[in-house]
Amino acid sequence: MNPLTSRQKKAIETRAKLLKTSLDLFNKHGYEHVSIEQITKACNVSKGTFYTYFPTKYDVILEKFKELDSFYSTVEKNIDSSLPASEKILTLYQEQMKYLTNVVGKDLLRTVYTAAMTSQVEQDHYLISPQRMIFQIMNSYIEEGIQLGEFRHDIEVNHIQTIIQRCMRANVYDWLIHNEDFDLSAEMAQFTAIVLDGLKIKNK
Structure with missing residues (x-):
């Protein structure tokens, strides 16, 4: 198996960060009270990046x-x-x-x-x-x-x-x-x- 490229590693890390941050925010504020904008802002990424990994919240x-x-x-x-x-x-x-x-x-x-x-x-x-x-x-x-x-x-x-x-x-x-x-x-x-x-x- 070929080793992951730096771009692939970055993608895995970004997805994991979005997942963890979203769940943390859901737990803290309630699922319906957390927007995708709040999630992406906390992760310092764009909304487009979120939708790359998760079609919906x-x-x-x-x-x-x-x-x-x-x-x-x-x-x-x-x-x-x-x-x-x-x-x-x-x-x-x-x-x-x-x-x-x-x-x-x-x-x-x-x-x-x-x-x-x-x-x-x-x-x-x-x-x-x-x-x-x-x-x-x-x-x-x-x-x-x-x-x-x-x-x-x-x-x-x-x-x-x-x-x-x-x-x-x-x-x-x-x-x-x-x-x-x-x-x-x-x-x-x-x-x-x-x-x-x-x-x-x-x-x-």
């Missing part, structure tokens, strides 16, 4: 979702394929919660979730897009669980996925509004296990 937020989805792909490869579907789902969520707690953190996640609810986002929201890696992985586990007789057959895959994903978002929301005594991983495991139990086929 919201694309900065999308970067964090895409980082999460890349993480999910890595986790999936390390999950024991012999586990029941419900255990795979719980394992995926456990790793997700550890990542959110230890890598993403509350401040950044609050910014991401707040931006997701702003009226300035006019496009279909990536947070709930079926194209996201987390949904694709979850669908494969649910389909496997149905085929192997672990999960009920009377509920469609997408409906089961919606139920499970709402468990995740509810727990994350609670974590964001509680003090530090709220153990996200433990709460998620307990809550999701109860919901998954209700989706399983019961032995008569």
